[in-house]
Amino acid sequence: MQTEELKSFPKVELHCHLDGSLSEPALRRIIREGDQDVELLLNSMRVKSDVVNLAEYLSCFTNAMPFLQSEENLKIAAYELIKQAAEEGVIYTEVRFAPLYHGREGMTQKEAVKAVLQGLEAAEKDFSVKSRLLLCMMRGKTEAQNEETLTCAVEMRQYGVAGIDLAGNEAAYSPRLYRSLFHKAQEKQIPFTIHAGECGSIENVGISIEMGAKRIGHGVTIADDEEMKTICKNKGITLEMCPVSNLQTGAVKRIEEYPWAKMRSEGILVTVNTDNRTVSDTTLVKEWQTLDNSFGPIDQQILKQAAACAIEAAFLPWTEKEELKKILHERTSQLF
Numbered sequence: 430m431q432t433e434e435l436k437s438f439p440k441v442e443l444h445c446h447l448d449g450s451l452s453e454p455a456l457r458r459i460i461r462e463g464d465q466d467v468e469l470l471l472n473s474m475r476v477k478s479d480v481v482n483l484a485e486y487l488s489c490f491t492n493a494m495p496f497l498q499s500e501e502n503l504k505i506a507a508y509e510l511i512k513q514a515a516e517e518g519v520i521y522t523e524v525r526f527a528p529l530y531h532g533r534e535g536m537t538q539k540e541a542v543k544a545v546l547q548g549l550e551a552a553e554k555d556f557s558v559k560s561r562l563l564l565c566m567m568r569g570k571t572e573a574q575n576e577e578t579l580t581c582a583v584e585m586r587q588y589g590v591a592g593i594d595l596a597g598n599e600a601a602y603s604p605r606l607y608r609s610l611f612h613k614a615q616e617k618q619i620p621f622t623i624h625a626g627e628c629g630s631i632e633n634v635g636i637s638i639e640m641g642a643k644r645i646g647h648g649v650t651i652a653d654d655e656e657m658k659t660i661c662k663n664k665g666i667t668l669e670m671c672p673v674s675n676l677q678t679g680a681v682k683r684i685e686e687y688p689w690a691k692m693r694s695e696g697i698l699v700t701v702n703t704d705n706r707t708v709s710d711t712t713l714v715k716e717w718q719t720l721d722n723s724f725g726p727i728d729q730q731i732l733k734q735a736a737a738c739a740i741e742a743a744f745l746p747w748t749e750k751e752e753l754k755k756i757l758h759e760r761t762s763q764l765f
């Protein structure tokens with residue numbers, strides 16, 4: 430499928446990290462007239478080669494963090510991300526970030542969340558891209574820090590926070606360690622997704638589902654596990670797959686081995702996402718092109734099914750999902 434055709438097709442994205450997607454226009458606005466070289470800075474936030482490991486991949490985020498320590502800058506980053514998503518044909522997106530990383534200069538988690546929400550809201554008005562925010566709790570951080578993130582999600586629910594996530598190095602920290610936090614999330618009816626089965630174990634996926642996750646971030650490792658796939662099918666679990674990022678972190682060695690097409694054909698609910706536009710140097714269009722090159726042809730029917738699947742899995746009330754389905758239908762019937 431041609432780039433322009435892919436671009437204009439209405440798409441939905443559920444897995445995109447704000448700090449891993451600090452765009453060039455955002456960085457230019459943030460450093461203003463400073464003497465720092467924007468290209469050099471952006472390069473420091475991108476993975477260096479095609480094959481790294483997850484820990485190396487995660488280190489790229491460190492270089493974006495100094496630029497995201499004020500409310501103004503978070504607002505800019507969120508706004509510019511939605512602007513970029515609009516250019517890629519996204520109609521709805523769930524952006525995620527970990528508010529506990531933005532307090533170096535004294536910003537509280539809640540202030541950080543409010544700032545990002547303001548940026549998302551302003552961009553929604555300007556670019557007609559509906560968006561919601563997911564708050565990431567982090568592996569390796571203290572229970573108190575993660576609990577504060579969960580509290581933010583509860584308090585900011587009616588202002589655009591749609592759910593929570595658990596991110597970070599899954600090989601070192603089992604989801605089990607965070608059981609009590611997810612139990613509280615369930616009590617408060619906060620839906621959640623968990624990064625699992627990216628480069629870690631199938632077991633992490635199983636534990637996450639058993640703890641109540643409705644979606645799994647990545648989940649690539651379950652591709653050959655019939656039992657886990659059956660569980661996913663029976664429970665209607667949606668996988669947030671991120672092809673380019675998964676190649677970079679070594680979740681799969683070669684794109685030909687990427688299990689998106691296989692799991693899709695087996696009836697597993699799979700969605701396509703960028704993960705990190707800047708760190709992975711990708712766009713949602715590039716993700717689809719990558720799949721098209723190896724598993725194509727990707728046609729409009731496949732794209733429409735993917736968008737419908739993502740809408741179904743979105744952390745939105747059903748009325749808002751219905752509205753999105755209507756938009757998808759209207760926009761695609763103009764194309765067919």
Ligand SMILES: [Zn+2]
Nearest residue numbers: 446624646704
């Ligand atoms: Zn992720």
